[in-house]
Amino acid sequence: MEFISDWLLEYEMNPTVVKYLSTIIMIFFIAIICIIANFITKKIVIRIISHIVKKSKYQWDNMLLDRKVFHRVSHIVPAIIIYNFSTTFDYFKYWIEKGAIAYLIIVGLMIINSLLNAMIDIYQTYEISKTRPIKGYVQVVKIIVITLGIIMIIANLMGESPLILLSGIGALSAVLMLVFKDSLLGLVAGIQLSSNDMVRVGDWIQMPKYGADGDVIDISLNTVQVQNWDKTITMIPSYALISDSFINWRGMQASGGRRIKRSLFIDTNSITFCTEEMVERFKNIHHLTDYMTKREQEIDEYNTKNEINRSNPVNGRALTNIGVFRAYVGNYLQKHSGINQEMTLMVRQLAPTENGLPLEIYAFSNDIRWAIYESVQADIFDHLFAVAPEFGLRLFQNPSGNDLRTVMNESKTEIERGH
Template sequence: MNFIRNRLLGYGVDDALVDTLSFVILVTIITLLCIIANFITKQVIIRFIAHIVRKHNIKWGNILLERKVLRRLSHFVPAIIIYSFAASFPTYRAAIETLALTYMMIVAFSVINRLLSVFNDIYQTYEISKTKPIKGYIQVAKIVVIIVGIVLVIANLMGKSPLILLSGIGALSAVFMLVFKDSLLGLVAGVQLSATEMVRMGDWIEMPKYGANGDVIDISLNTVMVRNFDKTVTMIPSYALISDSFINWRGMQESGGRRIKRALHIDMTSITFCTDEMIEHFKQIRYLSDYIVSREQEILEYNIANKIDRSNIVNGRAMTNIGVFRAYIIEYLKHHPGIHQEMTLMVRQLEPGENGLPIEIYAFANSTQWAIYEGVQADIFDHLFAIAGEFGLRVFQNPAGSDLKALARGVQNE
């Protein structure tokens, strides 16, 4: 300032205008220096670094560029320049230095927050991030940085020690507990979810209470994000996964098999003992020939050993078409390429009801992929519905409008 003032006096400038012109010229010089420094850092230095990073495909460098950490750091340069020239303005020196320091502190805490995001991005490039996500912890760290930053900035503006402000936070702890209730609950829940591995990235979870049925795509401090199979997104509070029940299908996916548990209902009036003609017909079926022979021999030996009079079909043991049908289904499933043969495979009768006798298939497809699983299940039941008639059985179905019309026509014809 004195240098500029002396030069102006040397040029014969009026004393009344010297101070004003000196102030304007110095402010202009500082402004130009800030603009030039900002241009050099952003347009030259940062571009050069970005070129090197992209040329050599430095992974961590790309993440730093995407998070704009270097651009945020460039804000330090104008602030440092302004702070350096603060002594040139004795009257405003304290205010300028305080504001410049405040700005640098804000930039510093902003850079720290972005570096925390960079650390999380880098961590997510490793496989362990799928089982041990740290996004919740990163968010907690960001909250701490923001709180500390606010305290230090206010202390700097007030010209007081930060300890004075921190001592008053104790009295506001109840308010903080209320404001950050969800965050605190989410932090505790996040620790439990991570420690017990209840939920991982990519898990298929089902939580009807929140309308969630899909894959976990994000686990943060407050929420778990689920992309449903209809491509909608559901946000579930993290603590809800601890306090409420949900289904995690990870075990099914890791097992390599997906359960098929479905029944077809048989009209009970079509169930009967097998006649000789039926038995001969069943012997021609590929999966039943050995079963029929061995079963026929077993029943014959039993009836002879117990001297049972077979003149009445009620006496002794005999094959039924429903029993043979169950045996066929079991053999069919054992030979089906889409069924997991190392897991439970069972065909059972359930309690009969108004819709007939349920014959339930309990087995596991050897693929956990939804489309393949549905294809295997449909293929099995397509076949069973089509061949039930070969065993003299009728699949139960409530009368449709066409059935009632056919019945009415039959009555009229009579």
């Protein structure tokens, strides 16, 4: 500053003008130095670092580069230059130094934030991140660091020790707890979710209260993001997964089988004993040949042993079309390529209802993918709906308008014939 002032005074300029003009020139000089330093840092140093990182065989340094950690560090250089030149401005030295320090603290917070984000990215490359997410904990660290940074900035501008401001936080604890209530609840929930392994990224969960039905794509401090099957995103508060109930389908996904639990409703009026003609016809069905031979032999032996009079079909034991059909369905499922034979498989009757007799299929597909599961299930019931009449069984369904119209037309025809 003195050199510039002496140089201007050589031109016999007014001392007051020299004072202001030298200050302006000095400001421009400092600005040019900052621009040059920033240019060298970003265009040369950062490019060299980027080249080295991209050539490296490690992945973690690429994530530091993607999160712009090195770019944030480059902002420190201009702040240091301004701080060192603050002594040239007598009247503004104090505020320049305070401003430069505040800027350095802000840049430091930005660097720490980028480092923490990069740390999350690096952690997510490991398999353990699916079972032990740390995003919530990192967000807590961010809150603490930012809070301390704000306190340091305020203490720096006030010219006081940060410890003085920290001592007053106790009086504000109630206010802080109110402000950060969701974050505190989320932190506790995150610890419980992680320690109890209740939910992971990638799990399929259902939570009707929040309209969530899909895959968990992110677990953070305050929210759990669920991508529903219609590709919408549902945000669930983390603590809601602790306080409310939800369904996690991870067990099904890990088991390798997806449950099929659906019923055919049989019209009870179509259930009857098998005639000899029906028995002979059923023997020619591929899935029933061995069953019919074995059952017929067992029944004949029982009836003969107990001297049952078979002139009346009510006496003794006899095959029924519903029993044979149930055996057929069981054998059909055992031979089906889409059914997991290592898991529970049964065909059972449920309690009769006003809609008929429910014949329930309880089995597991051997592929948990939704589209394939639905295809296997549809394939099974397509076949069963089509084959049921071959056993003399009628499937129940409520009468439609077409059914009523057919009955009315038949009645009208009979009446006309009667006349």
